[in-house]
Amino acid sequence: MALLLEREILPTPSDVRRGASLQLLGVTKDFGGNNVVDGIHLEVSPGEFVAIVGRSGCGKSTLLRLLSGLETPSKGELRVDGISLRGLNGEARMMFQEARLLPWKRVRENVRLGLLKSQYAEADHALRSVGLESRENDLPTILSGGQRQRVALARALASRPRLLLLDEPLSALDALTRLEMQGLISELRREQGFTTVLVTHDVEEAVSLADRVIVMEKGRFVEQVRVTLSHPRQKSQSAFGAISERILECLLREIPRPILSE
Amino acid sequence: MTHLSRLQRRVLPWVLPIGLIVLWGALSSMGWLSTRILPSPQSVARAGAHLIETGELFRHLAVSGGRAIAGLLIGGSIGFTLGLLTGISRLAEELLDSTLQMVRTVPNLAMIPLVILWFGIGEEAKLFLIALGVFFPLYLNTYHGVRLVDPGLKEMGRVYGLSGWELFRQVQLPGAMPSVLVGLRFALGSMWLTLIAAEALAAERGIGYMTTTAREFMQTDVVIVGTLLYALLGKLADVIARMLEKRLLFWHPNFQKV
Incomplete structure (x- = not known):
């Protein structure tokens, strides 16, 4: 890993x-x-x-x-x-059986969901920590199932729950x-x-x-x-x-x- | 299925319309078509050119276009707003939806006698009819669009701290958009239909007025120009709707470049 x-x-x-x-x-x-x-x-x-x-x-x-x-x-x-x-x-933050990413938001915006501007750095950090910073501008629909759940994990951890x-x-x-x-x-x-x-x-x-x-x-x-x-x-x-x-x-x-x- | 080349795909849609025009021209020049039934393509083109030169065409076009857009904005914004309201709020749904669904079953052109009694035959009557014609497709599709947003996404949004306006803006509205735009397409179709009916009814300007007057003077070529104009406007509205879809639904798998 x-x-x-x-x-x-x-x-x-x-x-x-x-x-x-x-x-x-x-x-x-x-x-x-x-x-x-x-x-x-x-x-x-x-x-x-x-x-x-x-x-x-x-x-x-x-x-x-x-x-x-x-x-x-x-x-x-x-x-x-x-x-x-x-x-x-x-x-609490929750991860569901399905990734439940918003299909109309790019990966980076999905991870930043519900955060304040001052927390965006944390969100970007979370995306890096799941190893998907290179996909930040992609739409969720083109990701694999595993990648989507990794984005969902980053989103869950972005607010440091x-x-x-x-x-x-x-x-x-x-x-x-x-x-x-x-x-x-x-x-x-x-x-x-x-x-x-x-x-x-x-x-x-x-x-x-x-x-x-x-x-x-x-x-x-x-x-x-x-x-x-x-x-x-x-x-x-x-x-x-x-x-x-x-x-x-x-x-x-x-x-x-x-x-x-x- | 055979694969068509790019060139073929470009060319093929034009074959039928151009072929028909050529056939039409040939039949006219052989004298098989009475000019009263169907004048030759050349005389239609000449009539069109004349209308352009005198500026009449644009005057009528502007009036008809203005009516269509004003009706669309009035009826569309009311339909969209009420659709959002009944989609989001149970209270509004209980209060409004069954009544609206009942009124919807009345074809809007069936309202013409009543509309004439209320508004006379002036601009208000036309605007009212057009607004009514676009209201329902937008209302229905917006309402269903909001209702059909994946409840899992809404729940996720709540867990991630969204509520009220933010939940609406980031989850419900974009989720409803595909359906809203389907509604817009239906609304545009209804808009032209109602416009034509309303202008044929009585008008002092507009494409409908132009064709009705031409009919009285047996100017079949002008009538055909008017009919073609409607087709052109319809196509233009469709193109605009498609562009909107491409822009607003860039994320939707159906609209992504293959």
Whole structure:
């Protein structure tokens, strides 16, 4: 990953800013009498990387939307840095399954979306950090899927967010590009120290990136595994395999076990 | 499918119109066409040249063009604005859309008797008809355009700190543009149609007046000049619409150079 080594380092005060902390106190989201997220308790410390895995429809995406403030809890409370969240979460930026770039804006303008003029330098820096500064004048339509997600990552990081929410952003990419993106996210996170919540159905992706993997089923957490392996993690490591297997087993179990506490 | 060369693509569209004119000239010079039905191309050209020399042609052209543009601006801007409003605001949609959709089903030319009663047969009546004719295509397509903007992009915009005017300017309006421009094309078609009908109704100037008067004096050649002028104006409006599309939709895959 030559592009990571060549990255120029800007001396910014935000480098010392730490990630946001999260507290979920019995958060429930109900859609038409159905608890899609069902009384979730969760604490995420600043700078931590939490992955939530589960089958489709288990409520993991809704949980992420709650964290972004796009949805409001029907019950319970959600705190960011100890303060109850109201409306959109200003500390958070989100990456979606699709890149969601504005097709009528060039790459550079997409990365600068929603920023003040004084932040444009940061945006350009973010574009360099994903290695796409040479494409800044291109329209998104001519980029490959992987390049689009890299632009989306740059856009997410341009405002130096303290919380990064990832809603399966790599699931549509080919295997090689996905590995590259995982490396990039992991690298940038270590450099900038933001808190990350990743939602995915890819167990190996969760294990290779996260400090903690949580298994979600029918709106509840059913299993939680800490991953203490050092980065960069290799799939060939035996511990990696053991953890992945344990999580996968839990996902494949037909009857959910009672909720585990922390 | 055979591949056509660049030259062929340039030349082929002209074959049919030029061929027709040649055939027309040949039939006329052989005396197979009565001059009252269809005068020869030469006499039409002469009539056109005469109208240009006397300046009459440009006078009528300016009047008709002015009417068309004024009607387009009035009806178009109202349609565009209301379309944006109903597209963005649920309240405005509930309030306005069903009524507008009902009125839309009345062909605008069916309003002629009522318009004459309201405005007489002067300029106001013509402007009203043209404005009405361009209003609906622009209203409908703007409304649908705003509605059909990818909700994922709007959601993304909100997460990235856009709201209100900024969200509208950067996401909703450009997203609706392809549809708005389709509406503009329909509006231009409707504009000419209504203009012709309104000018045939009663006018003291304009291409419609020119042709109606010529008809009374059996000047078929002048009538043909007038008809060709309408065709030319229609084509010109189409070219302008295409240029706008190219400029405003430069990002759209359909308009990118292959």
